[in-house]
Amino acid sequence: xxxxxxxxxxxxxxxxxxxxxLDGMNFQMEPxxxxxxxxxxxSGKSTLLRCIMGLEKIxxxxxxxxxxxxxxxxxxxxxxxxxxxAVRAKIGMVFQHYTLFPHLTVLGNLVLSPIRARGESRAxxxxxxxxxxxxxxxxxxxxxxPGMLSGGQKQRVAIARALLLDPKIMLFDxxxxxxxxxxxxxxxxxxxELAEQKMSMMIVTHDMWFAKRIATRVIxxxxxxxxxxxxxxxxxxxxxxxxxxxxxxKVLHVDTVS
Amino acid sequence: xxxxxWDSSVVFSSLPQLMSGLxxxxxxxxxxxxxxxxxxxxxxxxxxxxxLPLRWIAVIFIELFRCTPALVQIxxxxxxxxxxxxxxxxxxTMAVLxxxxxxxxxxxxxYRAAIQAIPSSHYDACTxxxxxxxxxxxxxxxxxxxxxxxxxxxxxxxGLLQQTALVAIVAISDLMYQGKSLATxxxxxxxxxSTVAFIYFILSLPLSQVVGFCEKRLRARLA
Numbered sequence: 001x002x003x004x005x006x007x008x009x010x011x012x013x014x015x016x017x018x019x020x021x022l023d024g025m026n027f028q029m030e031p032x033x034x035x036x037x038x039x040x041x042x043s044g045k046s047t048l049l050r051c052i053m054g055l056e057k058i059x060x061x062x063x064x065x066x067x068x069x070x071x072x073x074x075x076x077x078x079x080x081x082x083x084x085x086a087v088r089a090k091i092g093m094v095f096q097h098y099t100l101f102p103h104l105t106v107l108g109n110l111v112l113s114p115i116r117a118r119g120e121s122r123a124x125x126x127x128x129x130x131x132x133x134x135x136x137x138x139x140x141x142x143x144x145x146p147g148m149l150s151g152g153q154k155q156r157v158a159i160a161r162a163l164l165l166d167p168k169i170m171l172f173d174x175x176x177x178x179x180x181x182x183x184x185x186x187x188x189x190x191x192x193e194l195a196e197q198k199m200s201m202m203i204v205t206h207d208m209w210f211a212k213r214i215a216t217r218v219i220x221x222x223x224x225x226x227x228x229x230x231x232x233x234x235x236x237x238x239x240x241x242x243x244x245x246x247x248x249x250k251v252l253h254v255d256t257v258s
Numbered sequence: 259x260x261x262x263x264w265d266s267s268v269v270f271s272s273l274p275q276l277m278s279g280l281x282x283x284x285x286x287x288x289x290x291x292x293x294x295x296x297x298x299x300x301x302x303x304x305x306x307x308x309x310l311p312l313r314w315i316a317v318i319f320i321e322l323f324r325c326t327p328a329l330v331q332i333x334x335x336x337x338x339x340x341x342x343x344x345x346x347x348x349x350x351t352m353a354v355l356x357x358x359x360x361x362x363x364x365x366x367x368x369y370r371a372a373i374q375a376i377p378s379s380h381y382d383a384c385t386x387x388x389x390x391x392x393x394x395x396x397x398x399x400x401x402x403x404x405x406x407x408x409x410x411x412x413x414x415x416x417g418l419l420q421q422t423a424l425v426a427i428v429a430i431s432d433l434m435y436q437g438k439s440l441a442t443x444x445x446x447x448x449x450x451x452s453t454v455a456f457i458y459f460i461l462s463l464p465l466s467q468v469v470g471f472c473e474k475r476l477r478a479r480l481a
Contacts, residue, residue, distance in 0.1 A: 089388050099383035103401045111388035196421050
């Protein structure tokens with residue numbers, strides 16, 4: 001067994017055997033890579049991330065993480081295909097719609113999982129959470145409820161909530177898509193900071209300029225396949241595949257990202 | 259007014275008896291409200307359960323009590339339960355049973371609507387955060403469901419307070435029953451029934467204010 005950081009092999013998923021959302025996806029990822037997944041809607045980008053998080057049942061294929069068996073397609077499994085739940089704890093995910101719990105304060109949202117799922121003491125979890133919030137400039141909102149925050153603040157809190165669990169890799173599923181345009185920068189700024197700290201990331205986004213800025217590698221998906229997998233400089237200026245070029249032309253209205 | 263003159267002294271002289279009726283009404287409301295809050299949640303869990311027979315029982319229960327008039331339920335339980343099942347209870351217990359089951363059915367629906375209002379992405383977030391399904395239910399779903407359900411639960415409880423008046427028909431000495439007997443004893447139905455109505459109103463008004471307040475608070479919190 002190769003001891004690759006993240007290895008996705010022959011991942012397949014369909015709805016009712018008709019719509020093949022993932023039609024045999026293969027790729028490997030090294031630590032500290034930042035892979036941005038782009039592609040038309042329905043191309044399976046979000047589903048790919050959700051599979052890696054273990055939120056979706058797959059029809060075929062396997063995922064290994066740090067050389068360990070993590071997810072494998074098995075017959076007769078009701079919900080997911082998790083081989084090892086402990087592996088999932090090393091993966092953090094942030095969603096499009098924040099998913100902060102409205103009945104808990106910002107601090108309450110952050111410490112919920114460390115205390116209830118990991119058995120950390122309230123004192124220690126609170127201290128770590130406050131340090132993290134301070135670093136993100138959100139410590140003054142620790143006792144606010146999510147309903148009182150702006151969209152950008154909500155999403156930064158959601159990122160903090162995932163970070164507090166010390167993930168080895170962070171998955172970002174269109175985290176700026178629901179934000180007002182003027183609030184996008186603060187969330188992207190935080191992600192760039194994480195990039196500087198060498199966090200391994202997989203990002204699904206429609207923002208090509210941001211993709212170019214943060215990615216070490218870009219994967220272009222269409223119809224459940226990986227069409228092209230290249231460094232950002234290459235894919236945005238000189239895409240090898242006509243489908244990639246066509247897609248970029250449509251979303252950018254120009255030939256290349258300058 | 260047809261030569262009828264309002265006699266305030268009747269109101270005052272009947273107050274002690276009305277108050278004893280009110281005590282019964284409040285007792286009945288209190289006990290049934292608690293039954294409804296707890297029972298409603300349990301029936302809701304049953305109605306959403308993966309175990310089909312449990313779900314069927316809960317759904318049949320809810321629909322039976324939602325789709326028949328409360329007055330009919332009270333009379334039916336009072337006359338038919340002893341006949342069909344050979345169970346004999348004192349009238350107050352019968353009334354608690356009837357009203358308690360009625361509000362349980364309505365509260366179960368309130369809880370269910372609240373749980374269904376929680377976005378499915380919260381379930382994904384819990385998984386991503388490593389919370390087991392039990393912990394997810396206890397720490398994420400339940401508190402949100404209760405918060406979301408509070409306005410409807412309170413509204414149902416106000417409805418319960420009004421509905422207790424129906425038990426007068428099976429000779430339970432609640433506020434309405436005492437009013438009825440005083441009205442026939444004194445031949446002053448206008449004064450007596452006005453007073454009875456006023457007492458129900460005074461009891462319900464603060465409760466409905468609380469509902470309005472809660473809704474405003476919740477809208478701010480859950481925005």
